[in-house]
């Protein structure tokens with residue numbers, strides 16, 4: 001959920017809205033959001049599934065240290081979504097295992 | 107920026123790194139700061155609470171304001187800052203290799219200050235890898251920088267200052283803290299912080315631990331239980347707490363990979379976070395290499411800043427740029443501010459730990 005009013009940080013400043021897709025579903029994000037934050041704001045918490053047991057993983061450290069939040073972004077796997085900012089039209093996919101590169105990037 | 111040579115390379119743009127950079131640059135040292143983050147400031151911009159201490163420690167000022175002030179001073183003294191830049195290797199002759207946008211550069215510096223901060227500790231329990239279990243730092247980053255809550259009902263694990271502060275900040279962000287627990291029988295952090303949460307009637311489960319994070323794909327609750335005198339959970343007495351997020355605030359450890367890579371002698375000090383690079387009273391760990399802030403022992407933002415300043419002054423001194431009238435005096439000034447910060451119930455112990463460590467000397 002986005003924090004609209006905050007006792008110390010004040011009212012959220014309105015930034016440019018952009019759209020991204022998460023597993024083909026379009027969601028709206030704010031310029032400057034990290035991918036992980038934009039997803040959490042819309043209630044998406046699963047970033048990937050592990051290769052052997054298929055267990056779900058999501059944001060854990062939030063500062064790029066643990067790699068639990070990696071996803072496929074614009075066809076490139078293993079992108080740490082907690083430190084990568086959204087861009088208009090970004091295509092984000094839940095990653096399975098080590099993920100895969102899509103054709104245009106091979 | 108290619109294969110350049112500079113006077114001082116600072117790794118980490120948190121309060122410690124910025125403090126070192128400012129004090130050195132102020133005295134004519136040519137300084138470059140690198141940080142892997144997109145924004146400088148380290149943990150400071152997440153810290154929306156007022157700092158303690160006295161006026162000279164900027165008490166009463168909020169973390170992010172201190173961050174702005176430091177950045178302003180760094181600009182004023184001509185400190186160069188390279189962001190999105192990870193330092194990944196420390197080689198002979200003070201050559202540090204950094205990576206920015208998939209491109210690596212080597213930087214050679216006369217002196218290096220390592221101010222790489224800390225890593226949060228984690229806790230292992232059944233289901234601890236489920237989406238919804240995260241470090242308190244992750245939650246703090248989300249609410250105070252991204253302005254997004256990690257969930258609606260939060261269970262906080264750990265009653266140290268980070269656990270207490272982040273719980274309060276989660277409430278300020280509009281989330282509900284359904285409980286805060288600790289395996290220890292007493293609250294670990296300061297009363298000022300604990301009282302704010304008590305006032306909001308958040309239940310404290312002292313002498314308890316998390317047994318399991320429940321939920322199929324994501325956290326929908328936690329099973330918690332009291333612990334026996336060996337901190338083993340008494341599972342039969344366990345009970346369910348409804349929550350969608352479990353935050354872990356179970357301590358920090360110095361982020362010392364680069365220091366070890368540099369060849370800094372290491373030492374062990376439980377009161378300061380465990381394994382850490384050894385340093386002397388001027389923050390020097392080995393020839394040409396200094397450490398400051400959390401990497402040199404976990405404390406808090408104000409001490410990190412002062413330690414950084416100490417390192418910055420020492421670098422200027424070694425490079426022959428410390429004015430005659432400053433010799434000696436400036437070290438005493440900074441040391442006395444550090445001593446003041448390290449006073450009181452917890453501070454005294456940390457001060458003693460630092461003294462012991464310096465006195466022990468380094469063993470390789």
Ligand SMILES: Cc1cc2nc3c(=O)[nH]c(=O)nc-3n(C[C@H](O)[C@H](O)[C@H](O)COP(=O)(O)OP(=O)(O)OC[C@H]3O[C@@H](n4cnc5c(N)ncnc54)[C@H](O)[C@@H]3O)c2cc1C
Nearest residue numbers: 118120121122141142148149193223243399400406407410
């Ligand atoms: C999650 C968290 C919450 C905290 N909350 C509080 C609080 O509320 N109040 C308080 O007083 N203290 C708090 N602390 C304690 C905190 O340690 C100090 O406040 C202070 O930020 C420490 O300063 P520092 O400069 O040593 O480290 P940091 O502020 O952590 O800065 C270290 C910087 O180094 C960078 N870095 C690390 N390694 C590399 C590398 N290899 N290459 C490039 N850059 C690198 C990091 O990106 C980071 O920006 C918190 C710490 C953490 C981890």
Ligand code: FES
Nearest residue numbers: 060062066067082
């Ligand atoms: S959550 Fe740890 S790297 Fe993103």
